[in-house]
Amino acid sequence: MYPSSFDYFAPTSVDDVVKLLKENPEGKIIAGGHSLLPMMKLRLAAPASLIDIGKVPGISGIREEGGNIVIGARTTYDQILKSDVIKQALPVVIDAASVVGDIQVRNRGTIGGSIAHADPAADFPAVLLVLDASVNATGPNGQRTVAIDDMFVDMFTTSLEPEELVTEISIPRPSAKTGVAYQKFSHPASGYAIVGVGASVTIGDDGKVSAARVSVTGAGPVAVRAGGTEAALVGQEPTADNVKAAAQKASDGMTFLGDIHAGEEYRAHLTRVFAERALNHAIERARG
Numbered sequence: 001m002y003p004s005s006f007d008y009f010a011p012t013s014v015d016d017v018v019k020l021l022k023e024n025p026e027g028k029i030i031a032g033g034h035s036l037l038p039m040m041k042l043r044l045a046a047p048a049s050l051i052d053i054g055k056v057p058g059i060s061g062i063r064e065e066g067g068n069i070v071i072g073a074r075t076t077y078d079q080i081l082k083s084d085v086i087k088q089a090l091p092v093v094i095d096a097a098s099v100v101g102d103i104q105v106r107n108r109g110t111i112g113g114s115i116a117h118a119d120p121a122a123d124f125p126a127v128l129l130v131l132d133a134s135v136n137a138t139g140p141n142g143q144r145t146v147a148i149d150d151m152f153v154d155m156f157t158t159s160l161e162p163e164e165l166v167t168e169i170s171i172p173r174p175s176a177k178t179g180v181a182y183q184k185f186s187h188p189a190s191g192y193a194i195v196g197v198g199a200s201v202t203i204g205d206d207g208k209v210s211a212a213r214v215s216v217t218g219a220g221p222v223a224v225r226a227g228g229t230e231a232a233l234v235g236q237e238p239t240a241d242n243v244k245a246a247a248q249k250a251s252d253g254m255t256f257l258g259d260i261h262a263g264e265e266y267r268a269h270l271t272r273v274f275a276e277r278a279l280n281h282a283i284e285r286a287r288g
């Protein structure tokens with residue numbers, strides 16, 4: 001199916017993007033187009049104009065800055081996969097990027113697009129939640145930083161304002177005693193997460209878990225932290241039994257989606273199973 005007609009703009013600065021968003025309230029940013037274009041072709045979205053950020057300088061690429069890894073919003077999964085900085089500092093990001101869709105999706109899809117789109121089955125919302133990332137956005141009132149915990153509100157809904165452009169994502173470099181992992185049960189055709197679980201575990205000098213973050217995507221309408229699992233693990237020895245018991249709480253209090261691919265009960269089961277796997281992998285990494 002063809003999308004409905006639209007105006008097209010190709011601004012060359014962040015300020016011009018913001019100006020165009022303000023002047024075109026029915027307009028939408030387009031980055032890699034791998035989420036927006038399929039929706040337009042299905043007529044689930046019909047923006048009156050597309051504001052292509054492909055020519056905007058300064059919003060792509062990866063750098064280290066003051067203990068943080070900063071990834072430009074327009075950076076593609078493929079660029080992430082080729083980054084030595086990411087390979088060295090954030091292997092979990094490599095794990096996640098390598099299982100996004102297929103080569104074509106990874107060549108075009110961007111990390112900023114993934115955040116802004118907030119697809120309930122996307123991988124990066126869960127990965128960025130466990131990494132305690134923050135998102136820089138620019139809008140009519142200037143720049144602001146949004147903690148990732150405050151970003152995802154509901155299905156396809158974030159706390160970004162309609163006139164805001166995500167410019168970069170900042171990720172604190174995990175400490176040497178922190179291991180981070182991501183495990184997903186993929187849809188066999190698209191690669192999207194039927195359930196994906198991220199886990200970050202820090203082991204203290206006493207050998208016990210001193211901090212834990214666990215996140216779930218795909219299972220419900222929006223990526224969320226699994227607070228029950230986190231609380232059950234902190235202060236405990238990271239033994240197989242303790243991990244299993246904590247992982248059993250991953251589905252507590254969550255809203256699950258049911259569809260032709262997986263029912264609610266099955267997604268809840270997968271959430272617990274993949275929480276255990278992700279936690280064990282994170283602990284293995286934390287131990288070095």
Ligand SMILES: Cc1cc2nc3c(=O)[nH]c(=O)nc-3n(C[C@H](O)[C@H](O)[C@H](O)COP(=O)(O)OP(=O)(O)OC[C@H]3O[C@@H](n4cnc5c(N)ncnc54)[C@H](O)[C@@H]3O)c2cc1C
Nearest residue numbers: 031032033034035036101109110113116122123166191192
């Ligand atoms: C076949 C297929 C398989 C896929 N499989 C997976 C998968 O396994 N896992 C996964 O996570 N994803 C998957 N995706 C989605 C893919 O990763 C998306 O491309 C990506 O999530 C969105 O990035 P994009 O650059 O394509 O965004 P676009 O499609 O260009 O934009 C998506 C939305 O974000 C907004 N937007 C984009 N950039 C910005 C910005 N910088 N600031 C503010 N708003 C912005 C746009 O206005 C739009 O509303 C798949 C897609 C396809 C087509």
